[in-house]
Amino acid sequence: MIKTLQRSLLALGLVFAGHALADEVKVAVAANFTAPIQAIAPAFEKATGHKLVASFGATGQIYAQIKNGAPFDVFLSADDSTPAKLESEGDIAPGSRFTYAIGSLVLWSADTDYLDGTDKALKAGQFKHLSIANPKAAPYGLAATQVLDKLGLSDAVKSKLVEGQNITQAHQFVSTGNAELGFVALSQVYKDGKVSSGSAWIVPDDMYDPIKQDAVILKQGANNPAAAALVEYLKGPEAAKVIKSFGYKL
Amino acid sequence: MPLSKSDLDAILLTLELASLTTVLLLIIGTPIALWLARTDSWLKRPVGAVVALPLVLPPTVIGFYLLVSMGPNGFFGQLTQSLGLGTFTFTFTGLVIGSIFYSLPFVVQPLQNAFEAIGRGPLEAAATLRANPWDTFFSVVLPLARPGFITAAILSFAHTVGEFGVVLMIGGNIPGKTQVVSVQIYNHVETMNYAQAHWLAGGMVAFSFLVLLTLYSGRSSRMRAL
Numbered sequence: 362m363i364k365t366l367q368r369s370l371l372a373l374g375l376v377f378a379g380h381a382l383a384d385e386v387k388v389a390v391a392a393n394f395t396a397p398i399q400a401i402a403p404a405f406e407k408a409t410g411h412k413l414v415a416s417f418g419a420t421g422q423i424y425a426q427i428k429n430g431a432p433f434d435v436f437l438s439a440d441d442s443t444p445a446k447l448e449s450e451g452d453i454a455p456g457s458r459f460t461y462a463i464g465s466l467v468l469w470s471a472d473t474d475y476l477d478g479t480d481k482a483l484k485a486g487q488f489k490h491l492s493i494a495n496p497k498a499a500p501y502g503l504a505a506t507q508v509l510d511k512l513g514l515s516d517a518v519k520s521k522l523v524e525g526q527n528i529t530q531a532h533q534f535v536s537t538g539n540a541e542l543g544f545v546a547l548s549q550v551y552k553d554g555k556v557s558s559g560s561a562w563i564v565p566d567d568m569y570d571p572i573k574q575d576a577v578i579l580k581q582g583a584n585n586p587a588a589a590a591l592v593e594y595l596k597g598p599e600a601a602k603v604i605k606s607f608g609y610k611l
Numbered sequence: 612m613p614l615s616k617s618d619l620d621a622i623l624l625t626l627e628l629a630s631l632t633t634v635l636l637l638i639i640g641t642p643i644a645l646w647l648a649r650t651d652s653w654l655k656r657p658v659g660a661v662v663a664l665p666l667v668l669p670p671t672v673i674g675f676y677l678l679v680s681m682g683p684n685g686f687f688g689q690l691t692q693s694l695g696l697g698t699f700t701f702t703f704t705g706l707v708i709g710s711i712f713y714s715l716p717f718v719v720q721p722l723q724n725a726f727e728a729i730g731r732g733p734l735e736a737a738a739t740l741r742a743n744p745w746d747t748f749f750s751v752v753l754p755l756a757r758p759g760f761i762t763a764a765i766l767s768f769a770h771t772v773g774e775f776g777v778v779l780m781i782g783g784n785i786p787g788k789t790q791v792v793s794v795q796i797y798n799h800v801e802t803m804n805y806a807q808a809h810w811l812a813g814g815m816v817a818f819s820f821l822v823l824l825t826l827y828s829g830r831s832s833r834m835r836a837l
Binding site for chain 1: 678797
């Protein structure tokens with residue numbers, strides 16, 4: 362009996378050891394990059410044989426998790442300041458920080474007739490709720506407030522603003538119709554070169570500070586070949602094609 | 612001052628939400644609990660199960676369905692719009708409705724237990740003395756079920772103060788309207804204001820401990836009284 366138990370434990374140990382040999386990269390991904398990483402993951406796994414496990418959240422929330430020992434190898438941030446902060450605090454593999462995408466902001470409505478490709482409906486103000494991501498935690502939320510400032514609408518829409526805790530939730534408020542329109546990441550509503558549902562105004566670049574999205578290999582992933590492979594893959598042409606197809610610039 | 616104005620606003624709002632929810636829940640929960648305690652209907656078990664659902668469902672499930680159903684395209688949202696009330700997502704009223712669902716079992720179950728413990732004896736005695744049902748309720752049931760009401764009120768209040776997932780899903784983080792303490796703590800953590808988060812979170816721990824302590828001390832002294 363005991364022998365059987367020992368044998369099965371040994372077998373179990375071997376199975377786990379086998380898993381550890383097939384390298385796995387755990388990636389913390391800013392919410393706006395959810396769709397692109399899901400498109401990239403299978404291609405990456407096929408090309409390299411490594412396994413990619415993604416967790417999604419707001420950049421600030423992921424930062425807090427990393428600082429408290431979350432087991433991530435790579436972090437794809439929605440900004441460049443959080444990875445820079447991690448770098449200055451010695452939490453990343455030295456020299457691993459790079460820009461993997463530049464985000465675009467879009468004003469979006471689930472209603473196909475609400476927006477006509479301009480800011481007319483936003484200026485008209487005939488809506489009850491305008492959804493944005495929490496500007497203190499999410500870079501796309503900050504960009505949204507910059508656009509409102511530039512248009513001189515900050516005070517006019519103040520009482521109509523609703524905040525999602527991250528860009529996914531800001532999008533959810535709009536897609537469920539609870540907010541007539543909202544500022545979301547272009548990647549959330551863009552596929553193969555066009556806005557794939559509802560109606561939108563793609564905000565001109567010069568109305569907000571560039572949303573430079575940086576990636577880093579975290580200390581935990583410094584010796585993980587799969588982490589290095591993922592970063593190489595993200596810098597390569599196949600990933601670039603996917604990233605651009607979601608409306609990011611490079 | 613360790614707490615900012617928005618923290619204090621969030622505390623006030625939370626207390627307001629919890630108080631209003633508790634009062635409404637005692638009014639709504641009493642008839643449900645009375646019925647559950649008395650009925651022999653086949654509906655007893657299904658209704659009991661529905662009331663208990665929030666105990667096991669993740670708040671995100673309740674929040675998600677509230678978001679969809681209270682929205683302009685949802686059943687409840689269309690009803691409130693046709694009544695000229697607008698939609699309730701992102702409003703304090705919406706949070707009260709959400710909290711009522713979320714805390715319902717914490718009121719109904721203690722009340723149901725209290726009513727069941729009274730049994731039929733006192734009610735039949737009241738009936739032989741020709742007390743009408745209202746009279747019986749206020750003169751017999753209510754005083755006898757008092758410990759149940761106290762437990763229900765405390766649990767409902769505390770549970771609503773601790774609500775997070777539902778508010779997060781339907782609130783929209785609006786200061787003074789839907790930004791309650793639990794969401795404010797999340798905001799502080801997300802924006803790396805750990806000191807601020809500690810003050811609020813520590814306050815919540817102390818508050819919850821005191822509530823439970825009150826509840827358990829009250830319970831043991833009631834036991835002694837028996």
